[in-house]
Amino acid sequence: MLRAVVAVVLASALLAASLPGIELAARERSEATLTAEADRLRTAIVDLRQRESAVGSGAGARRVVAVELPARSRTAAGEATLALGGVPGQVRSDGQSAVDLAWQVGxxxxxxxxxxxxxxxxxPDGRVRDEPLVIESPGSHRIALTRIEHDGETLIGVRRLPEV
Known part of the structure; x- marks a missing residue:
């Protein structure tokens, strides 16, 4: 009986000691996943900017990139946010943003x-918005990137495409 109690206490202590490490590893994995997705978006944006001409309005050259936000699991923290065109929760007052990509885990x-x-x-609908495109739900999301002309500037317009 005493052995069983000691085994349970020891197992509980080991579990309690390892949980913070497991949570840290899950956060780091989610952060690495979002960084990789941001790098893929960056590559597509740079390629679009270098290879295609801008369009004033209507359909033009575009790239479609599928990004994956991690779901909560034993190996991923979940609660991830990815934003294009600014920082989530910040509205641009001057039509400019100092940030093109932003992401956060928890x-x-x-x-x-x-x-x-x-x-x-x-x-999203053929006009430039002051708020960024924010993606928060886990899973796969398709993002359309279009090189556009707006008020004499060349911009990369982003919008979410419906799932197929």
Whole structure:
């Protein structure tokens, strides 16, 4: 009987000691996944900017990129946010954003990237929006990237495509 009690106490202590490490590893894996997705978006945006001409309105050259936000699991923290064209919760007052890509896992610090060249803007219905495109739900999301002309500037318009 005493052996069983000691075994249970020891197992509980080992579990309690390992849980913070498991949670940290899950957060780091989610962060690595979002960083990889942001790098894929960056590559597509740079390729679009370098290879295609801008369009004033209507359909033009575009790239479609599928991004995957991790779902909560034993190996991923979940609660991930990815934004294009600014930081989630911040509205641009001057039509400009210092951030093209932003992502966050849980309540950790927001990681941001500014891309050289064309600015990234939310362009869902043929007009530039002041707020970024924010993706929060886990799973696969298709994002359309279009090089556009707006007020004399060359921008990269982003919008979410419906799932097929």
């Amino acid at each position: 309540d950790e610090t927001v990681t941001t990237r500014r891309l050289p060249g064309s600015q990234v803007v939310h362009y």
